[in-house]
Amino acid sequence: MSSNTSLFDVDELTDVRCCEILNDVYESLEERGYNPISQLTGYLISGDPGYISNHREARSKICSIERDKIIGFLLSIYLKK
Numbered sequence: 450m451s452s453n454t455s456l457f458d459v460d461e462l463t464d465v466r467c468c469e470i471l472n473d474v475y476e477s478l479e480e481r482g483y484n485p486i487s488q489l490t491g492y493l494i495s496g497d498p499g500y501i502s503n504h505r506e507a508r509s510k511i512c513s514i515e516r517d518k519i520i521g522f523l524l525s526i527y528l529k530k
Contacts, residue, residue: 463514463522464522464525466514467514467522468522470510470511470513470514471511473505473507473510474489474501474507475489477502477504477507478502478504478507480504481502481504488500488502489511492511492516493516
């Protein structure tokens, strides 16, 4: 048995989860014929989950992460930090 302590980076786990959920929601919206970027933008700006379809549980997935976490994740990717 190893005496090394494993550390988990909570921010990294949140980023991975954000990425997976955004990809799933994007695909779900696209399948339903919506413009995923417009729908996600509407949701992130307004907080109204009505912008996100229930198809493949997309609405419940996107609502499982706080909007500020999603925005922070997107900014970190865009700014590469």
